[in-house]
Amino acid sequence: MRGWVIGLVGTVLLVVALAIAAVVAVSSAGGGTALVDLEPGDCFELPDSLAAGAIESVQPIDCDEPHLAEVVAVGELGTDGLDYPADEMLFDDVDRSCRLASPVMSDEFGLLPVAPTRDLWESFDGRFVCIAVPFGGAPVTGSALGS
Numbered sequence: 001m002r003g004w005v006i007g008l009v010g011t012v013l014l015v016v017a018l019a020i021a022a023v024v025a026v027s028s029a030g031g032g033t034a035l036v037d038l039e040p041g042d043c044f045e046l047p048d049s050l051a052a053g054a055i056e057s058v059q060p061i062d063c064d065e066p067h068l069a070e071v072v073a074v075g076e077l078g079t080d081g082l083d084y085p086a087d088e089m090l091f092d093d094v095d096r097s098c099r100l101a102s103p104v105m106s107d108e109f110g111l112l113p114v115a116p117t118r119d120l121w122e123s124f125d126g127r128f129v130c131i132a133v134p135f136g137g138a139p140v141t142g143s144a145l146g147s
Contacts, residue, residue, distance in 0.1 A: 032057025032058050032059045033057055033058055033059070033060055034057060034058075035058060035114060035129060036116075036124060036127060036129065038058070038060065038071045038074075038129060039071060039074060040071050040072055040073055040074060040145065041063070041070070041071065041143060041145055042060045042070065042071045043060065043061055043062070043063040043065070043067040043069065043070045043071075043143070044058040044059060044060050044061060044067060044069050044070075045058070045059065045061065045067055045068055045069065046068045046069050046133070063141070063142060063143040064141055064142065065141065066139035066140065066141055067139055067140065068133060068134065068137070068139055068140075069112075069131050069132070069133050070131065070132045070143060070144045070145070071129055071130065071131055071132075072102045072103065072104045072111070072130050072131065072132045072144055072145060073098060073101035073102045073103070073129075073130040074101075074127065074129050074130065075097055075101050075127070075128055075130075076124075076125045076126050076127050076128070077093055077094070077097065077115075077125075077126030077127075077128065078125060078126055081122075084118040084121045090115050091113065091115070094113040094114075094115045094128045095111075095113050097113075097128060097130075098111050098113040098128065098130035099111065101130060102130050102132070103145060103146075104132045104144045104145065107135070108134060108135060108140075108144075109132040109133060109134055109135065109144050110132070110133050110134075110135055111130055111131070111132060111133075112130070112131040112132075112133050113128060113129075113130055113131075114128060114129040114130070114131060115128045116128075132144040
């Protein structure tokens with residue numbers, strides 16, 4: 001099973017409770033799509049399993065449908081043979097990278113940075129995913145990217 005670490009940037013009031021640096025397991029099982037395989041502009045619902053710390057998969061949906069999450073940026077920290085960093089350092093790097101990479105800067109959305117766990121650090125070259133989630137937890141329609 002693929003594991004990803006999720007850190008919460010800002011105060012994002014979601015329908016589900018999110019914890020800073022919660023560990024979330026992600027795989028492409030169940031006919032959905034692994035979080036790591038999503039690209040900017042992909043919208044999806046936050047699964048109920050997020051609160052329990054496990055995501056089997058997400059189901060991408062059209063951004064014109066009500067949704068609670070959209071990938072707004074992806075990138076790689078580049079492991080270059082480096083050991084997995086301490087959680088605080090990892091989240092600082094991913095948080096900074098998401099803020100720099102994300103075109104979404106508004107008071108309507110918070111950024112949720114997602115980083116690989118220690119087991120997947122090298123195989124995904126430190127790939128991270130930046131997800132926009134609406135403040136207040138109400139579903140939105142349309143793209144946060146303004147397409």
